[in-house]
Amino acid sequence: MGIPTSQAIAVATYILRQRLKGRKRYPLVLMLEPLWRCNLECAGCGKIQHPEHILDLRLSPEECWAAAEECGAPVVSIAGGEPLIHPEIDRIVEGLVARKKYVYLCTNAILLERWLPKLKPSKYLTISVHLDGLRELHDAMVDRKGVFDKAVAAIREAKRRGFRVSTNTTVYADSSPEQMRELFNFLMDDLKVDGMMVSPGYDYPKAPNQSVFLRRPEMIATFRKILSFPEAKRWRFFHTPAFLEFLQGKRAMQCTAWGNPTRTVLGWQRPCYLIADGYVKSFRELIEETEWDRYGYGRDARCTNCMAHCGYEATAVRETIASPLEGIRAAVSTIGARESSA
Numbered sequence: 001m002g003i004p005t006s007q008a009i010a011v012a013t014y015i016l017r018q019r020l021k022g023r024k025r026y027p028l029v030l031m032l033e034p035l036w037r038c039n040l041e042c043a044g045c046g047k048i049q050h051p052e053h054i055l056d057l058r059l060s061p062e063e064c065w066a067a068a069e070e071c072g073a074p075v076v077s078i079a080g081g082e083p084l085i086h087p088e089i090d091r092i093v094e095g096l097v098a099r100k101k102y103v104y105l106c107t108n109a110i111l112l113e114r115w116l117p118k119l120k121p122s123k124y125l126t127i128s129v130h131l132d133g134l135r136e137l138h139d140a141m142v143d144r145k146g147v148f149d150k151a152v153a154a155i156r157e158a159k160r161r162g163f164r165v166s167t168n169t170t171v172y173a174d175s176s177p178e179q180m181r182e183l184f185n186f187l188m189d190d191l192k193v194d195g196m197m198v199s200p201g202y203d204y205p206k207a208p209n210q211s212v213f214l215r216r217p218e219m220i221a222t223f224r225k226i227l228s229f230p231e232a233k234r235w236r237f238f239h240t241p242a243f244l245e246f247l248q249g250k251r252a253m254q255c256t257a258w259g260n261p262t263r264t265v266l267g268w269q270r271p272c273y274l275i276a277d278g279y280v281k282s283f284r285e286l287i288e289e290t291e292w293d294r295y296g297y298g299r300d301a302r303c304t305n306c307m308a309h310c311g312y313e314a315t316a317v318r319e320t321i322a323s324p325l326e327g328i329r330a331a332v333s334t335i336g337a338r339e340s341s342a
Contacts, residue, residue: 027072027259028073029077029260030260031263031273032067032076032078032079032263034086035085044170044213047080057265061088075102078093083106084115089105106128108147108151110150116163128165131167131187141172165194167193172200184231197238253319255272261286267279270286271295
């Protein structure tokens with residue numbers, strides 16, 4: 001699994017507490033979007049297709065902290081848009097870390113080097129850089145030359161400064177297994193990132209290029225090939241073994257949409273990070289009044305080709321905690337994960 005031991009223990013303890021309280025639905029990761037504006041226009045992105053007055057909205061640090069406390073999830077993923085455009089992103093991160101939330105600051109890294117002096121390394125903070133391939137493929141997917149080189153330079157500088165750094169890779173139709181193999185080897189062997197996340201792209205209806213998306217059978221075939229390479233055994237993914245088996249079609253799962261609730265500039269997004277069927281004012285309203293059984297594979301056509309970690313990793317984590325055998329497998333894969341900074 002690759003995540004720090006302290007994080008794995010914190011998440012497992014949190015889940016056990018929820019079960020002892022008899023709670024059926026509870027969050028694991030807060031998907032926090034303090035803004036939707038971005039400095040890129042990626043081919044497969046459906047997050048920036050909003051009018052200008054919406055893209056100008058920002059959550060304040062206080063609103064971000066309140067969302068984390070209201071939700072209660074042990075992990076917070078700060079996404080967007082591009083979070084580093086937010087003028088107070090350092091305060092947002094600092095406040096979440098002070099609350100002992102495990103924070104993943106997701107970024108395309110264009111602005112990362114200028115923010116590093118204002119951020120403080122911590123075992124609670126992981127900088128997650130989006131890389132969809134090596135130079136040619138990544139720059140094509142983000143539709144701008146030079147972004148890959150800038151991201152690599154920023155990762156090296158962040159590692160030099162003592163930050164935990166992971167990467168997040170979206171696999172599209174143009175992402176051949178061989179290209180992913182080269183990327184993951186480069187990230188582990190050359191950049192020596194602390195871990196990697198990977199997920200098939202979600203076919204956002206508003207994404208500017210619909211041809212980039214894989215269908216579910218294609219996703220399964222692609223991930224079977226990627227994870228069959230000999231090097232895959234030493235790649236450090238921030239995923240449970242169960243989720244990686246799901247990606248290969250070796251395990252059936254249903255989405256746990258409430259496991260990764262999303263707080264946006266418009267409120268709590270219903271039902272999940274990828275589908276926007278409206279917004280509510282409170283987390284309680286999201287959990288208690290959403291018709292969760294309407295969503296998921298085989299229930300909603302929009303879920304047919306979704307195998308994204310923001311929906312299914314929460315399911316995998318719950319199954320891992322519930323099964324002694326799965327727990328042992330996850331623990332073995334976590335051994336050796338590094339705690340960067342106290």
